[in-house]
Amino acid sequence: MPLNEESIKQLIAISLILILIIFTFLIIKPIFFSIILGLILAYIFNPIDKRLIKIVKSGTISACITSLIVVVLLGLFIWFVVPILVTQIFNTYNMIIGLDVVSFLKNTLPILFSSDQITANFAASYSTFVSTSTQTVLTRFTEMVVNLPALLLKLAVVALVFFYGLRDGGKLIKVLEDTLPFNKSLTTRFIKKSKDVTFSVVYGRIIIGIMTGLLSGISFYIAGVPNSTLLTFIAILAGVIPIVGPWIVWIPVVAGLFIAGQTLPAMLLLLYNGLFVSFFDNITHPLFISKQASLPISFTLIGMIGGLLVFGIFGVIVGPLIVAYLVTLFEIYLEYNVAKQKKE
Secondary structure, three states: OOOOHHHHHHHHHHHHHHHHHHHHHHHHHHHHHHHHHHHHHHHHOHHHHHHHHHHHOOHHHHHHHHHHHHHHHHHHHHHHHHHHHHHHHHHHHHHHHHOOHHHHHHHHOHHHOOOHHHHHHHHHHHHHHHHHHHHHHHHHHHHHHHOHHHHHHHHHHHHHHHHHHHHHHHHHHHHHHHHOOOOHHHHHHHHHHHHHHHHHHHHHHHHHHHHHHHHHHHHHHHHOOOOHHHHHHHHHHHHHOOOOOOHHHHHHHHHHHHHOOOHHHHHHHHHHHHHHHHHHHHHHHHHHOOOOOOOOHHHHHHHHHHHHHHHOOOHHHHHHHHHHHHHHHHHHHHHHHHHHHHHO
16 A cells, blocks of 8 residues: 555654654653652642642742752751661671670570581571671662762752642643543543542551651660661661561560560560550551552552562552552543443
């Protein structure tokens, strides 16, 4: 079939669009995660921005003030918390090196150390594990220092997307509404459902996880547990991950206190975390996550693990969101097809 002038023009236009899409993808790929993180932060701080707009009557000014608040919070964290974390990481490392783990396990579980050869093998394996872990951490830290300029550029992208996400969030949603290939009713439902799953993941999982980790951390400080800031930070990260939770931190802490002979602090920590923190977690999650918006835990966990492997630590936020949006889009698409078949 010979090509006419109109077909050639269409082919050239499509080729040009595809080339531009490919080049745009290559440009965005290195900073894709920074863009997503900026949008997520804009969503988290959007309630503050909305309140400020009512006062200052300007989207630009309110976005500037909100951005300044975030910069101050981040600066305070870096100034006060990060040095403590670094110090306590080294303290923990020295404590682990100084522990006579072999003797402790030999006295606790003598059946596993029936010969001197087994004891020597275990001691060598433990020493190798500690040295390998240390080397891995030092290598990652060195890579971070070397890649600092690229990291700063990515942080600048996060800041820009965060600011314009706050200021022009409504316009972005309007563009999305105009782009989706559904009728107005299904498009409205998709936008609403997307907001619900975003609220579910960000507030129901992230914010509540941070709060439960902090509640456990408070008990570490009161009980006088060494390196409480580091333990609190780990408990916060664990609180964000479904199924895991802060218990993965406070149970070993309680066990360590019992072993050290500090029975009263251990019992108080056990009761506080086992009853109050667990009760708080079980009560607040249903308040923030509606049954319609929440994903099955298996989907959330898959999203977090996949996101962690692809995007790093912040993938625990991005991963579940991507899975949630895909599931939502699939549900809306099925409804669209069913409605279309009924009309036919």
